[in-house]
Amino acid sequence: MTAASLADLESVVRRNESPDVALANFSGRLASDPEFRPRLAELLDVLDGIPLIMLSDSDETATALEAIRQGAHGYISTTIGLTMALEAIRLVAAGGIFVPASILHRLILGQDTVTDPVLHAALSVPTPVVNGKPHLTQLTPRQLAVLECLQEGKPNKVIAHELGMRESTVKVHVRNILRRLGATNRTEAACRVMREEN
The missing domain is CATH 3.40.50.2300 (Response regulator)
Known part of the structure; x- marks a missing residue:
């Protein structure tokens, strides 16, 4: 292919x-x-x-x-x-x-x-960790940056502009983040991370 x-x-x-x-x-x-x-x-x-x-x-x-x-x-x-x-x-x-x-x-x-x-x-291969939470180590550095924006409630267009990527790429990141965190939507993903941080 x-x-x-x-x-x-x-x-x-x-x-x-x-x-x-x-x-x-x-x-x-x-x-x-x-x-x-x-x-x-x-x-x-x-x-x-x-x-x-x-x-x-x-x-x-x-x-x-x-x-x-x-x-x-x-x-x-x-x-x-x-x-x-x-x-x-x-x-x-x-x-x-x-x-x-x-x-x-x-x-x-x-x-x-x-x-x-x-x-x-x-x-030197850094492990992507946010606040020391092991379940986030599956995420790439770019996905972690997108996740941070999701936690701030930013829409895809704003995330794309701030991180210098295409909106379609942001959508791919969001889909992968949801799957890896076991969340069904953006809000649930942000809430799961916030609960882990507290």
């Missing part, structure tokens, strides 16, 4: 036979690109738990590690062969995480060190 846009992807994910793994081509986009993180976050939110493998023309260590830190389950660069790429897809489908050996090798040899701020951030 293919999807040319986030809207196309949403319809694929909503079908009963949603994919076991998703592959997204990021071409040569690097972690230093200001659009890298927001685009990856949107993609992961729409996939909602379907493992993502990023395809890239780059084998830059910081980019691969940032993709994994953000929630991707694999990073396949054009430097690896087709046989290895197929095995990487199988590994991710089975629940594993794949990063090319060349990247891991550079880290082990110290050719890329954690003194680099991008690498340091990529290696």
Whole structure:
């Protein structure tokens, strides 16, 4: 199945036979690109738990590690062969995480060190927790930001404007938040979080 846009992807994910793994081509986009993180976050939110493998023309260590830190389950660069790429897809489908050996090798040899701020951030994986409540750890940082807006009673259009995303993306976030919190509507989700905080 293919999807040319986030809207196309949403319809694929909503079908009963949603994919076991998703592959997204990021071409040569690097972690230093200001659009890298927001685009990856949107993609992961729409996939909602379907493992993502990023395809890239780059084998830059910081980019691969940032993709994994953000929630991707694999990073396949054009430097690896087709046989290895197929095995990487199988590994991710089975629940594993794949990063090319060349990247891991550079880290082990110290050719890329954690003194680099991008690498340091990529290696420290924060757990999204609000007020120390464990049931919120399932939510992504973007979902937590949307949830905070929901608690303030803001409509989707306002949330989209304040968080710099499309209204359709906010709707996806809200749907995922409701499901993960076991709530039937926005008000119930906000109330559940407020009860936990008290």
